[in-house]
Amino acid sequence: MTYHFRQALVAMRGNFTATLATLMTMTLTLLMLGFVLLLTLNVNRTLEQLESQVEVAAFLNAGTDGAALLKQVQGFPQVREARLVSSEQVLEEMTRDSPYARDAVSLVGNPFPTTVRMKVGRVEDSRVVAAAVARLPGVGDVEYGAGYVDPTVRALTAIRAAGYGLVGLLLLGTLFNILNAVRVAMYARRNEISVMRLLGATRGFIRMPHVIEGVLLGVLAGAVALAVLTPAYFGLARRVQLLAPVFPVVTDPAILAPILGGVALLGITIGLLGSLFASRRYLQELE
Amino acid sequence: MLHREHDSILPFNAAQHLCCRGTHMIDFKHVTLEYPVTRTLALDDVSMHVGKGEFVYLVGHSGAGKSSFMNLVLKRALPSKGEVRVAGEPLARYRGGRTALLRRRMGTVFQENLLLPHLNAYDNVAFALRVTGVAQREWPARVTTALRTVGLEHKKYALPLQLSQGEQQRVAIARAIVSDPPLLLADEPTGNLDPDNSREVLKVLQNVNLRGTTVVVATHARDLVETFRHRTLTLRKGKLVRDDPYGGYAL
Numbered sequence: 001m002t003y004h005f006r007q008a009l010v011a012m013r014g015n016f017t018a019t020l021a022t023l024m025t026m027t028l029t030l031l032m033l034g035f036v037l038l039l040t041l042n043v044n045r046t047l048e049q050l051e052s053q054v055e056v057a058a059f060l061n062a063g064t065d066g067a068a069l070l071k072q073v074q075g076f077p078q079v080r081e082a083r084l085v086s087s088e089q090v091l092e093e094m095t096r097d098s099p100y101a102r103d104a105v106s107l108v109g110n111p112f113p114t115t116v117r118m119k120v121g122r123v124e125d126s127r128v129v130a131a132a133v134a135r136l137p138g139v140g141d142v143e144y145g146a147g148y149v150d151p152t153v154r155a156l157t158a159i160r161a162a163g164y165g166l167v168g169l170l171l172l173g174t175l176f177n178i179l180n181a182v183r184v185a186m187y188a189r190r191n192e193i194s195v196m197r198l199l200g201a202t203r204g205f206i207r208m209p210h211v212i213e214g215v216l217l218g219v220l221a222g223a224v225a226l227a228v229l230t231p232a233y234f235g236l237a238r239r240v241q242l243l244a245p246v247f248p249v250v251t252d253p254a255i256l257a258p259i260l261g262g263v264a265l266l267g268i269t270i271g272l273l274g275s276l277f278a279s280r281r282y283l284q285e286l287e
Numbered sequence: 288m289l290h291r292e293h294d295s296i297l298p299f300n301a302a303q304h305l306c307c308r309g310t311h312m313i314d315f316k317h318v319t320l321e322y323p324v325t326r327t328l329a330l331d332d333v334s335m336h337v338g339k340g341e342f343v344y345l346v347g348h349s350g351a352g353k354s355s356f357m358n359l360v361l362k363r364a365l366p367s368k369g370e371v372r373v374a375g376e377p378l379a380r381y382r383g384g385r386t387a388l389l390r391r392r393m394g395t396v397f398q399e400n401l402l403l404p405h406l407n408a409y410d411n412v413a414f415a416l417r418v419t420g421v422a423q424r425e426w427p428a429r430v431t432t433a434l435r436t437v438g439l440e441h442k443k444y445a446l447p448l449q450l451s452q453g454e455q456q457r458v459a460i461a462r463a464i465v466s467d468p469p470l471l472l473a474d475e476p477t478g479n480l481d482p483d484n485s486r487e488v489l490k491v492l493q494n495v496n497l498r499g500t501t502v503v504v505a506t507h508a509r510d511l512v513e514t515f516r517h518r519t520l521t522l523r524k525g526k527l528v529r530d531d532p533y534g535g536y537a538l
Binding site: 191195196199201202205 | 361384388389391392395401403414418419420462466
């Protein structure tokens with residue numbers, strides 16, 4: 001094993017440019033992946049918060065059977081929770097928020113209609129539920145905070161998708177870099193490899209230094225990515241908490257550790273799989 | 288056409304007696320080798336055998352099929368027709384990873400010595416033990432014995448560039464025999480050497496043979512074949528045209 005390890009180091013030093021290019025691409029990919037994963041975690045957390053807050057409110061026309069309508073909307077699969085709020089209860093709530101509402105009632109009567117308030121399973125379903133409820137007989141108007149929910153969901157989903165797309169491209173680039181690095185290393189060793197074949201070396205023995213090279217690159221890239229990502233994330237989280245406390249930034253190490261560990265592990269896995277594939281393919285080429 | 292010279296003047300089948308002690312080390316049964324890309328017929332219906340412990344020359348002009356013969360035994364090429372056996376086992380049985388095991392039973396020496404330039408003589412020889420997984424504690428004794436056999440024990444720390452062509456070839460022979468293979472294949476081992484060095488290398492190969500190793504030498508070197516006489520197989524245009532148990536160069 002010491003021999004294989006030494007050979008891997010010799011190969012890495014011998015093809016320094018290819019090794020450095022691979023290491024940089026791998027590190028960049030892992031950094032990007034880590035960033036996207038952490039962003040997704042926080043986006044999901046924000047969406048969850050939105051989901052817990054966003055309500056769809058259906059204002060009923062006078063004389064509508066509220067209980068029957070409530071039953072109907074409770075039958076929608078997207079609706080997690082629904083309750084009927086009478087016009088008196090709405091007035092009470094409004095009076096709590098704006099004490100002058102009570103004075104208005106004495107002049108024009110209770111202007112608030114009986115309302116069915118619904119919470120949806122996923123924030124993206126708000127629009128669908130609102131549209132379906134609006135079509136029900138007896139419903140005068142529907143509100144669901146479309147003004148901020150829709151653009152927020154769209155923006156966050158787009159950011160997440162773009163991030164994953166970029167990571168996919170970078171992973172592909174990393175894989176090609178590993179293939180190239182192993183190919184250069186094997187080509188440099190072609191005389192040695194042909195001697196080894198004649199002396200009866202197994203394919204595994206010949207490929208081992210290159211597999212170790214791939215794993216080493218993965219470990220190095222993973223370590224560098226973690227060393228950059230961890231302090232950068234916590235620094236950013238502190239700033240966001242300070243400047244925009246409305247965003248629920250995740251800083252719990254128990255939640256972050258598996259994600260950061262997963263990024264490093266992915267680096268090692270890419271290195272291992274890439275070098276296994278490349279060494280197998282290029283050994284066949286040399287034979 | 289195959290000629291078995293001297294058969295007629297011997298009181299019994301001496302050729303058979305001389306060439307085949309015990310079972311065969313190499314056995315060719317109607318072997319044809321045609322390279323698929325170039326459609327070159329390298330060997331044409333060759334049947335022969337080399338007995339265990341024999342020293343055999345394989346002679347012929349360039350392109351006669353000597354290297355193709357070696358490639359078949361090493362399983363670097365597969366016969367288009369016929370069967371090749373080594374130590375009684377058909378080579379078709381050695382597939383995938385088992386080819387490596389087959390090659391561990393053979394030593395190989397080529398015109399180009401294929402020594403690794405960054406390793407000294409000792410490490411070049413030990414390399415054969417390393418790649419076949421021999422325990423490191425066994426290396427010193429085995430490498431020293433192999434280098435002694437080729438007369439280069441005193442130059443074990445020399446790099447290939449510090450050795451003469453002949454010495455480099457002797458290190459290559461030491462590397463080929465350090466695993467103690469029952470068969471040694473030498474393809475033009477003196478091709479790059481002057482006459483003195485060529486004779487030295489031939490003497491070393493004979494010494495290896497005296498230890499019981501079967502040795503097959505493919506060569507053009509008429510003077511060596513005439514000087515150090517052994518059974519000689521002559522190939523011409525892929526056909527085995529002569530099998531002379533007493534040697535001699537006649538193309």
